[in-house]
Amino acid sequence: MAKQLSGAGLRGQVAGKTALSTVGVSGSGLTYRGYDVKDLAASCQFEEVAYLILKGKLPNQSELDGYKTTLRSMRGLPQALKDVLERIPKDAHPMDVLRTGCSMLGNLEMENDFSEQGHATDRMLACFPSIICYWYRFTHDGVRIDVETDDDSIGGHFLHMLHGEKPRELHEQVMHVSLILYAEHEFNASTFTARVCASTLSDMHSCVTGAIGSLRGPLHGGANEAAMEMIEGFTSADDAEEKMMAMLSRKDKIMGFGHAIYSESDPRNEIIKGWSEKLAADVGDNVLYPVSVRCEEVMWREKKLFCNADFFHASAYNFMGIPTKLFTPIFVMSRLTGWAAHVMEQRADNRIIRPSAEYTGEDIRDVPPMSARS
Numbered sequence: 001m002a003k004q005l006s007g008a009g010l011r012g013q014v015a016g017k018t019a020l021s022t023v024g025v026s027g028s029g030l031t032y033r034g035y036d037v038k039d040l041a042a043s044c045q046f047e048e049v050a051y052l053i054l055k056g057k058l059p060n061q062s063e064l065d066g067y068k069t070t071l072r073s074m075r076g077l078p079q080a081l082k083d084v085l086e087r088i089p090k091d092a093h094p095m096d097v098l099r100t101g102c103s104m105l106g107n108l109e110m111e112n113d114f115s116e117q118g119h120a121t122d123r124m125l126a127c128f129p130s131i132i133c134y135w136y137r138f139t140h141d142g143v144r145i146d147v148e149t150d151d152d153s154i155g156g157h158f159l160h161m162l163h164g165e166k167p168r169e170l171h172e173q174v175m176h177v178s179l180i181l182y183a184e185h186e187f188n189a190s191t192f193t194a195r196v197c198a199s200t201l202s203d204m205h206s207c208v209t210g211a212i213g214s215l216r217g218p219l220h221g222g223a224n225e226a227a228m229e230m231i232e233g234f235t236s237a238d239d240a241e242e243k244m245m246a247m248l249s250r251k252d253k254i255m256g257f258g259h260a261i262y263s264e265s266d267p268r269n270e271i272i273k274g275w276s277e278k279l280a281a282d283v284g285d286n287v288l289y290p291v292s293v294r295c296e297e298v299m300w301r302e303k304k305l306f307c308n309a310d311f312f313h314a315s316a317y318n319f320m321g322i323p324t325k326l327f328t329p330i331f332v333m334s335r336l337t338g339w340a341a342h343v344m345e346q347r348a349d350n351r352i353i354r355p356s357a358e359y360t361g362e363d364i365r366d367v368p369p370m371s372a373r374s
């Protein structure tokens, strides 16, 4: 059953058209250009899905090989961008680093006109992992890493730079799945930000920079980090249950649960949960995964709230040794495809997005002289 959509937050209002994805059409489904995300996550690499979203069709083998070669060739960072990254403090939030990195790239490699939108997008897809890892490794480990690795995939490139060694096949596979699950989601807050910016005929880097800012918040992409911070405070499933009950009685918001559109479940959860379970077995975990499962049970039992895409991403990333503050930047590395495709779609049939407001302020009045003001 579809969720009742009305009230504040523009809920339920159609704000434009898209051919890119459907969200929650049957209460819980998610499709990218007509393909079920479950099928894509089961059989595709992220680069195939990025190609589908950005170029409109699934690539054949030679198109995929060519696309991966192109992306591989675009991983390097200009020195001026490295200089900026080296000046950002260690305690900065990596989402802010990425926002600045994207903006700086826009200064160095401007999108001169819309015929360059595909190139600008591919460049960002290829080098966002480089930006984040270059800054992270420089500020945390004091090393200037080589960002031009020969890894086959974007996820593999990211893990290689982060850990300083080639990733295991299992981890590269989980990255494909994770990046596919996060790639596109209709008119969510960050994508809508990108579309509003695009509707002024602004450039691609400005649209993406704004979208990164919207994704950062804990009610959106930042929830995967917030969920991790919560679950790592629980020592066992029973401890999790006790603390969750206390949080619920205080009416705290529990990050990683609930959704603006889905009514019954988030289809991405079941998939990433399965991978989290595999990774838990792989690392011999007997705390974080059972804690996460108990949180899911308590939230459903008490509030009929289900895990969204973010909740089991927290434990999955943690099992792969990814620092918590890099969780949301991974979301960016993926959602960039959706943002850019929406910018292209908006540009192709544009009218400036400019809604109206219901005024609730003072009636018209005179400006008092300074001497008469309290």
Ligand SMILES: CC(=O)SCCNC(=O)CCNC(=O)[C@H](O)C(C)(C)COP(=O)(O)OP(=O)(O)OC[C@H]1O[C@@H](n2cnc3c(N)ncnc32)[C@H](O)[C@@H]1OP(=O)(O)O
Pocket (backbone or CB within 6 Å): 218, 219, 220, 221, 223, 252, 253, 254, 255, 256, 257, 258, 259, 260, 261, 305, 308, 309, 310
């Ligand atoms: C990839 C993503 O961006 S997925 C979303 C990630 N964000 C989170 O996980 C943050 C936690 N979740 C939330 O804040 C919300 O569920 C949102 C922002 C995702 C959706 O917000 P809304 O559409 O306003 O939620 P919705 O209308 O379904 O809320 C219904 C009720 O459930 C409550 N509720 C919803 N989610 C939660 C939650 N995670 N914890 C506790 N209560 C919740 C709401 O407060 C609301 O109660 P009220 O009617 O007493 O105010």
Ligand SMILES: O=C([O-])CC(=O)C(=O)O
Pocket (backbone or CB within 6 Å): 023, 182, 184, 185, 187, 188, 189, 220, 260, 261, 308, 309
């Ligand atoms: O659609 C939303 O509101 C949030 C979400 O799940 C996403 O952007 O992936």
